Amino acid sequence: xxxxxxxxxxxxxxxxxxxxxxxxxxxxxxxxxxxxxxxxxxxxxxxxxxxxxxxxxxxxxxxxxxxxxxxxxxxxxxxxxxxxxxxxxxxxxxxxxxxxxxxxxxxxxxxxxxxxxxxxxxxxxxxxxxxxxxxxxxxxxxxxxxxxxxxxxxxxxxxxxxxxxxx
Numbered sequence: 001x002x003x004x005x006x007x008x009x010x011x012x013x014x015x016x017x018x019x020x021x022x023x024x025x026x027x028x029x030x031x032x033x034x035x036x037x038x039x040x041x042x043x044x045x046x047x048x049x050x051x052x053x054x055x056x057x058x059x060x061x062x063x064x065x066x067x068x069x070x071x072x073x074x075x076x077x078x079x080x081x082x083x084x085x086x087x088x089x090x091x092x093x094x095x096x097x098x099x100x101x102x103x104x105x106x107x108x109x110x111x112x113x114x115x116x117x118x119x120x121x122x123x124x125x126x127x128x129x130x131x132x133x134x135x136x137x138x139x140x141x142x143x144x145x146x147x148x149x150x151x152x153x154x155x156x157x158x159x160x161x162x163x164x165x166x167x
Contacts, residue, residue, distance in 0.1 A: 002017050002119055002149065004122075004132045004133075004149055004150065004151060004152070004153055005151060005152045005153065006122075006125055006126070006127055006152075006153045006154070007152075007153075007154060008152070009125065011122050011123065011124070011125040011127070011132070011153070012122075012123035012124060013119050013120060013121065013122065013123065013132060013149070014115075014116070014119070014121040014122070014123045015115060015116035015117065015118065015119040015120065015121045016116065016117060016118070016119050017119035018117070018118045018119055018136070018144055018147070019144065019147060020144050020145060020146065020147050021143065021144065022143070022144050023042075023142055023143060023144075024040075024041035024042060024048070024136065024138040024142050024143065024144050025041045025042070025117035025118065026039055026040075026041045026042030026142070027039070027040055027041050027108075027113050027114045027117050027118075028113065029081075029083055029106040029107060029108050029113075029114050030088050030106055030107045030108075030109065030110060031088070031104065031105075031106055032086075032088040032089075032091035032092045032095065032105040032106060032107055033088075033092055033095070033105070035088055038081065038104060038106050040081050040083065040106070040114065041117070041118075041138060041142065042138075042142045043140065043141050043142035044079065044138075044140070044142070045140050046077045046078060046079055046140055047077065047078045047079070047137065047138065047139055047140060047166050048078070048079045048080075048081065048136075048137065048138040048166075049068075049072065049078055049079070049080040049081070049135070049136075049137055049162065049166045050081050050083060050118075050135070050136040050137075050138065051064070051065075051068055051080065051081065051082045051083070051103070051135055051157075051162075052082075052083050052084070052114075052118070052120050052131050052132065052133065052134040052135070052136070053065065053082060053083075053084045053131065053133055054084065054085075054122075054127065054130045054131055054132065054133060054153060055084055055085070055086050055130060056082075056084055056086050056090065056091055056094045056105075057086065057090065057094070060133075060154060060155070060156060061084070061133075062094070062098070063156065064133070064156050064157065065082055065094075065098070065100060065103065065105070066098060066100070067156070067159055068080065068082070068103060068159070068162075069098075069099075069100045069101070069102050069103050070102075071159060071163050072102050072103065072163075072166075073102045075163075075166065075167065078166050079104065080102065080103050080104065080166075081103065081104045081105075081106055082103050082104070082105045082106065083106050083107075083108055083114050083131070084105075084106075084107060084108070084130075084131060085107065085108050085109050085112065085115065085129070085130050085131055086107055086109070087107060087109055088106075088107045088109070091105050091106075091107055092105075108131070115131050118134070118136065120132050120134050120149070127153070132149060132150070132153055133149075133150040133153050133155075133156075133157060134147070134148060134149045134150065134157075135147070135148040135150075135157050135158075135162045137162065137165040137166045145165060146161070146162065146165035146166070148161065148162065
C-alpha cells in the first residue's frame with residue numbers, strides 16, 4: 001500500500017494506485033468557477049498537468065497554487081488543473097482573491113471519484129478523507145508520464161520536474 005507522511009508520521013493512501021506508464025483514469029470533477037463538470041485524465045489530445053492538493057485553505061497549498069499558476073502561463077497545448085476536496089465556493093473565492101487565471105481549479109467533493117481513482121485519498125490520520133499532495137502529468141494519449149506523491153504533505157512539490165515533464 002502506498003504511503004505519504006504528515007509531520008513525519010506515515011499515512012496510508014487509499015484508492016487505486018496509478019503509476020507512470022498506466023492509462024490515466026478519466027474522472028469528472030467540479031469546476032470551482034462555474035460548478036460545471038470538468039474531465040481530467042484519459043486521452044484529451046493535449047498534455048495534462050494534474051496538481052492535487054489537500055486544501056487551498058492552507059499556506060503550502062496556496063503557495064503551490066500561486067507558483068503553478070505563474071509557471072504554466074507560458075505553456076502551450078497543456079491543460080493545468082488543481083484538484084482538491086475543498087468546496088467549489090471556497091476554491092472560487094481563493095482564485096478570485098489570488099488572481100488564479102491560468103489553472104482550472106476543481107473540486108472532487110461530490111464522490112471522491114478522483115481521489116479514489118488515482119490513489120491519493122488519505123487514510124487513517126487526522127487528515128483522513130482529504131487528498132495528499134501529488135502531481136500527475138498525462139500525455140495527449142492518456143498515459144501517465146510523470147508522477148510525484150510528495151513525501152511529506154507539509155512540503156511543496158518539485159516544480160521544476162513537473163514543468164519539465166509537461167513541457
